[in-house]
């Protein structure tokens with residue numbers, strides 16, 4: 001595989017030519033069930049007729065005008081996102097990490113215009129993932145990703161996850177905000193206990209801090225609600241979105257209450273592409289589907305079905321699957337053998353799924369899956385587990401025999 005693409009990815013030698021619903025096809029016609037969804041992006045699967053129509057219809061009108069002029073589609077999308085959430089204002093950008101940058105800037109600015117410019121630190125959590133720009137990496141705090149890129153951006157304090165005393169101890173006169181994913185996706189589908197989120201809200205209220213939820217992976221239906229925070233009932237002051245928002249067309253956003261947004265006046269932030277007519281046309285169409293009658297109910301029903309089947313598989317293959325984790329259709333299997341082996345075995349079964357931290361393989365089906373896809377996936381996982389169990393049982397048997 002020789003290529004002029006900068007070799008920053010360990011890519012699988014596999015290319016897809018087209019997709020339809022939850023399925024991807026190679027040029028030679030091989031069919032794969034897509035439980036990656038472009039890493040939780042293609043919420044409505046591939047080539048969804050309504051998204052294709054929204055994109056092509058807009059493509060014939062106007063693609064891009066910049067944010068020097070009004071973009072009616074963006075105004076409509078912002079209005080709908082606010083109606084569906086706690087927020088009063090939305091800023092559109094092009095990716096998750098940009099949404100994080102915006103959220104960080106907004107939290108700092110809020111305190112600056114409140115007469116407390118010394119408050120610029122943000123408390124984040126070990127095992128979190130917030131993106132790859134310098135500030136997002138500094139927020140993430142993963143040493144491996146920061147190595148060799150010079151000093152990290154100042155003002156991020158990582159604390160252990162789910163440890164309230166550590167959060168309390170980290171709060172000081174320079175603290176501006178606390179940022180967390182309601183479900184840590186890249187970190188291994190770790191569902192943050194609702195009690196912990198509630199306690200963070202209370203700490204923020206007590207100390208005058210802003211609470212930021214990173215819903216880049218959890219937002220737009222993935223968990224069975226439009227936003228994951230709605231399950232816990234704990235509302236943030238700022239929230240980031242990206243991934244599923246555009247259903248595969250790049251768009252990100254950060255949302256905030258009017259209070260949290262009060263420092264973000266004309267000229268304080270910007271983006272050339274952010275919220276361009278193509279992106280918002282598709283995102284409006286995604287929102288039409290996700291908020292349509294019964295759509296979320298179907299996600300919850302299918303998620304429960306899949307979760308039950310996965311729990312059965314775990315019981316039968318306890319030497320392979322250590323734990324099933326899930327919130328809606330954001331699912332993970334913590335593996336006993338190295339997760340990479342499971343990813344390879346699943347691919348051999350024509351099911352693609354991404355690895356995450358904590359030795360977890362994530363199952364991120366498009367939200368439109370039905371019983372056929374669930375049955376196919378369960379069979380594929382079952383066979384992959386059987387093979388891994390045999391593979392890892394063999395050396396032990398030989399030892400016993402000798």
Ligand SMILES: *Cc1c(COP(=O)(O)O)cnc(C)c1O
Nearest residue numbers: 095096097129130131214216217
């Ligand atoms: C994917 C992700 C990001 C980064 O998004 P990009 O679009 O890759 O920049 C940030 N936070 C979370 C929770 C994510 O899942």
